[in-house]
Amino acid sequence: MKYLIIILTFISFTINKPILTVAEIEYLESKREDSINISWQGEYYLFRTISNSKYSKKKVVRSISNVEQGDIDFNPKNSKTEILYKDYTKNEMYSKDLIGFKLFTIKDSINIINWEIKNKKKEILGYTCTLAESSFRGRIYQVWFTTQLIAGGPWKLDGLPGMILKADSKDGYCSFEATKIKISKQEDNTIDTTNPYLQEKKFYSWTEFKKKYKEKAIKMSKYNPGSSIIMVAPRLRRERYIEKKDTDYLFESDLKKSID
Amino acid sequence: MKKKISVLLLLFYIIVIKSQTVSGSIHDFDDGELINSANIIIKELSNSDHIIQYKVVNNGNFSIAYKKNYKDIVIEITSYGYLNYKKVIKNIDTSKKYHLEVRLQKDKSVNLEEVLIIGKKKFEVKKDTVTYNVSAYKDGTERKIAELIKKLPGIQVDEKGKIEYNGKPIETVLLEGDNLFGHNYTLGTKNINIDMVKQVQAIDKYSENSLLKGIENDDKVALNLILKKGKIDFSGNMDLGVGIYNKEKAALDLSANILGITKNYKSFATLVYNNIGINYSPFNYFGSRIDVEHASEKDFFSQKIIPETSFSNIVNDERVNINNQYFSNYNAIFKINKRLKLKTNLYYINDKITSNQFFENNYVINETPISTTDFNSVKKKPKQYRGDLEIKYNTSKTSLLEYYFRIQQENIKTPIKVTSNNSTNFESLFNSEDFYLKQKLLYTKKVSAKKALQFSLFQSTNAIPQTFQISPSIINSNLYNSDIQKSKYIRNYIELNSILLGSTKKKNKYTFSIGGFVDNNKLQSELFSKNNMGNTVLENGINNLNYSKKELYQIGSYTFRYNHWKFLPTYSLSYINQNIKDKERKETKTQNDLILEPSLRINYRLNGVSYLSGKIGYNQTLNTEKYLFQNTILTSNRLTITNTPSFELQKSTNYGLYYFNNDLYNQLQIDFGVNFQKIKGNFFTNSLITENTTQINYYFSAQNSNNLNFNFLIIKYIPFMESTVKLNSNYSILKYKNIVNNSELRNNKSQFVNTELFIKTAFDGFINFENTLNVSNYISENENSQQFTNQSLKNTFKIIVKPFKRWNVLITSDYFLPNTKNKSENYTFLDTSIRYRPKNKKFEFSIIAKNLLNEDNLEQIQTSDFSTSRYRTSILPRYYLMKVSFNF
Structure with missing residues (x-):
């Protein structure tokens, strides 16, 4: 009898394969260094299940680096570097960022952006989207989200009661645009929802990361072994690492000194 | 310090x-x-x-502080996979703490079908419906929804406006789910403004009668227009176009369309006047009358013994149709109550088509050359009044009673001035009237979930009285002033029919029908010559006969599915009785036939987007009523017709093999088809051609004629070129026989090859291009004599420019070479239009210029097995038009 019950529960467990609704959205990310011309474009892929989401790069569409001016855009080839993982049950967001040539894992909260919802609507890919705006780590973003889809968004943009289908930084530096949406039902056991960062040993909070970034930036700016190559750590990439008013990082004045 | 803290605490407490x-x-x-x-x-x-x-709430518990002092609010709680929760809180009490224990119910309707939305080519696929978002396919040059429907992937539209989806002709274009237009769907597509439409849905497995859904064969397709929200209620547009033709005549294009939709009433009305060559109506008086509706009802119409003038045309009709058209139309559906629906369609058309034509025929008959020329100055004035009524009454939940009624009156007056062979001048006047009345009563009873029974009664009357008058007389110009040909053809048709439709457990479908009809045709004609003293009837110039056809038939079909296969065998068994009573010749003839017509269609579904289809069928057709009159009928200054009627059956075997691939996700469409028809027994022509007259006698002979046709179509979007490329190729061979000028029976072969290459760019910038190249080859020959060939070329090049945000410029150039061997004879048409739409979108201004190079005529060349013909026609001269459109 006992065995029968065990077998029956086992069978019912295998027969009742739970089915999850999955949203897969493809985004086109664009970067405009001079705010006007596209310097970089990539196709990104968002995989959102009911409890988490993964955001990663599919392929680079366009990359126009300003080699004449001596700038080289460094994009590490390791595929793991580009997965941005969000765990909605724990409100945790994991991503990687560079300081110099080294990668650090950053752990954020998902709901860190205080959006202001505007009274403007637009249709994107057949979904009615509402405009929301907020500043986030040094840039002001204007995003369009739809309540007809589960909450989420590209990159670190999230925290709205719907899916963000289009986002632009107001200064034109970066933009995200959904190009393909697929909603399907897939069997739970075929989807990999584990956190790819579980095995990492050290996580940095945003404040910790910024502190480390500034330390390194100051060190790198002082490092001048005599060659003509200078490592520049910008204060602001997509996110602001060093505040504008910060006087500890005196790269500009140091550079002037070395040239004069 | 303590004070500060206490003040702070107090503030905090208050807050x-x-x-x-x-x-x-x-x-x-x-x-x-x-x-x-x-x-x-x-x-x-x-x-x-x-x-x-x-x-955003994670883990179920929440606490929200209001940012402001709200008075009345709505709290909406949503979660994916659950039904929305709404709570209204009015007159928020500031002292009260609100606590909500929310229980969300699972949304069971979250459908299991996959939803896939792709940007760039924006459409959505759900079950049997593909929804195209209009905004994604527009390039700004379209005004009416017909221009956009052409661009939707999977949909093909021919020059007449006939629409095909996935290789099948559509039943109708629905408006928000209602069938307002029926077969005359071009009314909707040619007139509904693109701004009113949000989405176009292509529906597979369309069933007009909801009782038959799942029971009748599911291979019908239809389109559905979904209107923008807010466009429902009352909306429309008014266009006012005023301009000038070459400083002579005013060019006008005035139209008003109103769309009125409420819960129980849907209507669309249109009122147009134009003289710039556009045909806003679903009736084609310019070309040959094979509009969609006419083709489906041709079995009930009488013959036009004296054929109406039609203008053959190889370029866009709008260039050659020198018209003056008033057209008004009103369509409405009334939902009177849950069971009763009423539909009415009213039409009025009044047109005047002017054309100056030059025909030159170079015959080589029995090695003798004969040349004829005709200069025709034609003014065709058609007028039509028509009213349709449709009543649908659900007598019970499982039965439907439908009543259809149509009455129409058409008058066509065509005065023609002819100069024949540069020597003789004729003046003719052709009056043709057409009265048509039809009624149909159809009762559908759903006997069980899988079986339905239908009974129908159909009655129609068609009377065509015609008069053709020509002077001077052709028969004998010395004695008479003019010839008059009168004819009257009346057809009365009544049919009773019952059909049993069913579907089996495995979703196989069958139909079984029994019916019978009586078809009565009465033909009277008189050809006489007139002078001051009176009328003289031509010998053998009178026809007076009655032709009746009675048929009892039984038709069955079965649709059988197995894995990826679908078999559709059908058969038709009929017992036909034909009877001619010729009162003039005092002859009577009767014949009875038992006919069996089997056919088989096989479909094999290769994958989700492509299928193979084959068909084989055997038909026995009676064409008796087309060739009834034995005595002379005069139809123009040259042509007289007689027939040798026959009850014989035309036996034809048809074979067809087709491949369809419509892959929307990869933006690829491939169609390939082969069709072979073997015909035994047909009416052939026995012509006697002289410099001044042509006499044709149609007679039946059990000889063979064959048709072979190949068709190839490929449409692909090429990403690196950012363009859509379409290649369409058609090749036909016809083998037929005829007798010309007392020759022996001649064996002829006619070949036709047509290739079209279309490229359209889709750049994100402000400029885009579209080019269509069309090359046609005609080869006609007789086995004993020379070949008559001609190759013509047509190229249309369009530049679409969007210089600024709300501006749209279109430049079109049409290059036409009627004979590629004679490059000096070419025609170039240049058109341009500039459009501006201000921000509020209610207005639109445009300047249109057509035929900028002021070409004044167009020539086309056609070949037959014994002749080469040149046909030159007048075209619309250059005009400039300023147009204001107002949307409301």
């Missing part, structure tokens, strides 16, 4: 008391568990469109 919060927890209704992720949206009750506050 805490004054600020309102709402807190609570969100649970699953069924198992009570806290819901993992949910969104809370707060809106003001007065403005339910705007979100004022929101919170």
